[in-house]
Amino acid sequence: EVQLVESGGGLVQPGGSLRLSCAASGFTFSSYWMSWVRQAPGKGLEWVANIKQDGSEKYYVDSVKGRFTISRDNAKNSLYLQMNSLRAEDTAVYYCASSPTFDPWGQGTLVTVSS
Amino acid sequence: SYELTQPSSVSVSPGQTARITCSGDVLAKKYARWFQQKPGQAPVLVIYKDSERPSGIPERFSGSSSGTTVTLTISGAQVEDEADYYCYSAADNKGVFGGGTKLTVL
Numbered sequence: 001e002v003q004l005v006e007s008g009g010g011l012v013q014p015g016g017s018l019r020l021s022c023a024a025s026g027f028t029f030s031s032y033w034m035s036w037v038r039q040a041p042g043k044g045l046e047w048v049a050n051i052k053q054d055g056s057e058k059y060y061v062d063s064v065k066g067r068f069t070i071s072r073d074n075a076k077n078s079l080y081l082q083m084n085s086l087r088a089e090d091t092a093v094y095y096c097a098s099s100p101t102f103d104p105w106g107q108g109t110l111v112t113v114s115s
Numbered sequence: 116s117y118e119l120t121q122p123s124s125v126s127v128s129p130g131q132t133a134r135i136t137c138s139g140d141v142l143a144k145k146y147a148r149w150f151q152q153k154p155g156q157a158p159v160l161v162i163y164k165d166s167e168r169p170s171g172i173p174e175r176f177s178g179s180s181s182g183t184t185v186t187l188t189i190s191g192a193q194v195e196d197e198a199d200y201y202c203y204s205a206a207d208n209k210g211v212f213g214g215g216t217k218l219t220v221l
Binding site: 035037044045046047050057059061062095099100101102103104105106107108 | 116201211213
């Protein structure tokens with residue numbers, strides 16, 4: 001059974017940093033692109049970033065470029081999102097998903113940026 | 116950057132057919148996916164490659180494509196289909212979601 005488990009969310013002050021993790025199991029993690037998607041409270045889904053199987057290509061939505069870094073460790077079947085210079089508008093539930101399938105999703109991890 | 120446009124809401128009575136559209140230039144060249152999201156839950160894939168249905172998704176869910184518009188059709192909508200629906204596509208290795216459509220079945 002494919003399973004994705006996000007962790008690392010929490011409350012952080014504006015300008016702070018946080019590192020999210022996504023533990024994958026039940027599929028060949030190293031064979032898939034992986035993505036982060038977020039959803040602000042009461043809002044829609046927003047694609048945030050993705051990374052190629054070997055980590056050689058990474059892409060970001062413009063609003064996080066230069067602040068967020070996506071990475072992966074295929075030996076640990078894990079995906080990461082390093083978030084720096086956090087802003088209030090980054091407050092959201094963050095989901096990881098394999099690309100391009102996006103099936104299934106994890107339960108997400110909540111990031112709250114507030115003073 | 117690419118954009119996908121959906122109606123904010125669609126309302127049908129139980130048993131009727133619900134149609135949710137998603138428009139964007141990228142859809143003329145790339146496949147779309149549709150996700151269902153119920154309150155407090157993670158999204159669930161209901162359609163991929165414009166019209167393919169994953170295993171476990173009821174047959175009443177179908178998808179179609181024409182030019183720059185894709186359509187999610189729920190034939191004989193049930194009360195349990197009430198949810199938010201999002202289209203998604205990708206181009207130049209970047210993803211984009213539509214704004215979401217709230218489907219009301221009552």
